Amino acid sequence: MEANDLERRLEELNEQYSKTKYNKATNKYLGILRAKIAKVKKQMSSKRRNRGTGFAVKKTGDATVALVGFPNAGKSSVLIALTGVESKVAEYAFTTLTVIPGMLEINKAKIQFLDTPGLIEGAHIGRGGGRQIVSAIRVVDLILFIVDVNAYSDIPALIRELNDLGIDVSGKAGAIRIENRESGGITILKGPKAVKPTAEILDVLGQLGVHNANIYAKGDFTVDELIEAAANEKTSIKSIIALNKIDTNRNFERAKSVLESATGIPVVAISAKTGTGLQELKNEISRNLGLIRVYLKRKGEAPDMSNPLVVKEGSSLEDIARKVHDKMASESKSAYVMGRSVRFGIQKVGLDHIAKDGDVVTFISR
Ligand SMILES: Nc1nc2c(ncn2[C@@H]2O[C@H](COP(=O)(O)OP(=O)(O)OP(=O)(O)O)[C@@H](O)[C@H]2O)c(=O)[nH]1
Ligand SMILES: [Mg+2]
Missing domain, CATH: 3.40.50.300 (P-loop containing nucleotide triphosphate hydrolases)
Known part of the structure; x- marks a missing residue:
C-alpha cells in the first residue's frame, strides 16, 4: 500500500474504533480493530524507515x-x-x-x-x-x-x-508470539506440541490478514489474548x-x-x-x-545423512517440501516419517505433520 492509502486506512479504522461503544458483545470487534490499527501503524513506520537506508544486506543461509x-x-x-x-x-x-x-x-x-x-x-x-x-x-x-x-x-x-x-x-516477550511466514497456513505450537487452530482462531486471524503464521504459546490462551498479541507492535x-x-x-x-x-x-x-x-x-x-535438521530419503534408497535440510523448529512437512522445491510441495500429499516426531518405526503422515530434529522423511507424490 502507498503511504497515502495507509494514512487513509488508519483514519478509517480510528473512526470505526471511536464510533464503537464498548460492551461485552463488541469487545472482540474492538480488539480486532486495535490489532488492525497496530498493523497499519507498523506498515507506516517501516515505510518511513526503509526510505534511504543503505544497509539492505541480502539474507542468505538458514x-x-x-x-x-x-x-x-x-x-x-x-x-x-x-x-x-x-x-x-x-x-x-x-x-x-x-x-x-x-x-x-x-x-x-x-x-x-x-x-x-x-x-x-x-x-x-x-x-x-x-x-x-x-x-x-x-x-x-x-x-x-x-x-x-x-x-x-x-x-x-x-x-x-x-x-x-x-x-x-x-x-521473554508475551505468552503468545505470532511469527508470519510465506505459506503453510496457521500452526499453533505449545512448547514442543503442535495443535490445530480452532475455526474461531482462524476466523479472527483471517480478519487481521494473518493467513500463514506460527503461533508460539506458552500454554492455553483465549482469543482475546491472541488479538492482544496481534496488536503488539514490537x-x-x-x-x-x-x-x-x-x-x-x-x-x-x-x-x-x-x-x-x-x-x-x-x-x-x-x-x-x-x-x-x-x-x-x-x-x-x-x-x-532453534533450528532442526531433517533428512530426505527417496523411496528404495538410503537417506542422505550428510546433507540435511535445516529448518526452524515448528516447521511442517509442507514447509520442508517447499524449501526443497515448490513443485515438491504441490506434488506431495503425504510422507513416511522415521524419527522423534513419530511414535512407531515408520509412520505415514499428512503434510501438516510437524517435524523434529533428526527426522528422516520420504515424500509420497499424488
Ligand atoms: N586483548 C584483546 N583484544 C581484542 C579482542 N577482540 C578484539 N580486540 C582488539 O580490540 C580492537 C577493536 O577490535 P575490532 O574487532 O576492530 O572492534 P569493532 O567492534 O569491530 O570496532 P568498530 O568496527 O570500530 O566498531 C582491536 O585492536 C582488536 O585487536 C580480545 O578478545 N582480546
Ligand atoms: Mg568493526
Whole structure:
C-alpha cells in the first residue's frame, strides 16, 4: 500500500474504533480493530524507515545473526574468529563502516553473520547512522551483542533504547508470539506440541490478514489474548551477549553476572584473541536459533545423512517440501516419517505433520 492509502486506512479504522461503544458483545470487534490499527501503524513506520537506508544486506543461509555493540568492542574480531571473513579490525573506533556478512556452519546449519558499525555510547541510536543499523537488525533471527569486558556499563541503556525503537531482545516477550511466514497456513505450537487452530482462531486471524503464521504459546490462551498479541507492535528478537576480551580482565566473572542480572540475557565469556569460549558461543547461538535438521530419503534408497535440510523448529512437512522445491510441495500429499516426531518405526503422515530434529522423511507424490 502507498503511504497515502495507509494514512487513509488508519483514519478509517480510528473512526470505526471511536464510533464503537464498548460492551461485552463488541469487545472482540474492538480488539480486532486495535490489532488492525497496530498493523497499519507498523506498515507506516517501516515505510518511513526503509526510505534511504543503505544497509539492505541480502539474507542468505538458514538463519541470520547480527553482531551489535559499541565501537572497538571487538565485533569485527569476533566475526573473523567465527567465520574467517575479513572485516577491518583496528585499534581505533569506527573501523567498520558498512554491514559486512560472513558465513559459518554450525551443526550443518549455514548461519549468516552481519558485522555492523559500532553504536555510539550514550547517543540515541534511532538517529543518524544508528537508525540504519537498527533497520538492518530488525529482520535478523538473533542479535549477538559484543561487549568489551572493560566497558559494559552502557549496555542496559542500549537494550532499553532498542526496546523503545520496537525491538524487544529480552527473549521473554508475551505468552503468545505470532511469527508470519510465506505459506503453510496457521500452526499453533505449545512448547514442543503442535495443535490445530480452532475455526474461531482462524476466523479472527483471517480478519487481521494473518493467513500463514506460527503461533508460539506458552500454554492455553483465549482469543482475546491472541488479538492482544496481534496488536503488539514490537518485533521480538532473541539475543545473546558475548562478553569479549576476557584475556585482559581477571574479574570477568563479576562483569558476567552483573550483565546477566541487569539484562536477563544469557552471557558467554569469550576472547576473540585467544579463542576462549568461542565453541561455547557457537553452541549457544545454535541453541537459540532453534533450528532442526531433517533428512530426505527417496523411496528404495538410503537417506542422505550428510546433507540435511535445516529448518526452524515448528516447521511442517509442507514447509520442508517447499524449501526443497515448490513443485515438491504441490506434488506431495503425504510422507513416511522415521524419527522423534513419530511414535512407531515408520509412520505415514499428512503434510501438516510437524517435524523434529533428526527426522528422516520420504515424500509420497499424488
Ligand atoms: N586483548 C584483546 N583484544 C581484542 C579482542 N577482540 C578484539 N580486540 C582488539 O580490540 C580492537 C577493536 O577490535 P575490532 O574487532 O576492530 O572492534 P569493532 O567492534 O569491530 O570496532 P568498530 O568496527 O570500530 O566498531 C582491536 O585492536 C582488536 O585487536 C580480545 O578478545 N582480546
Ligand atoms: Mg568493526
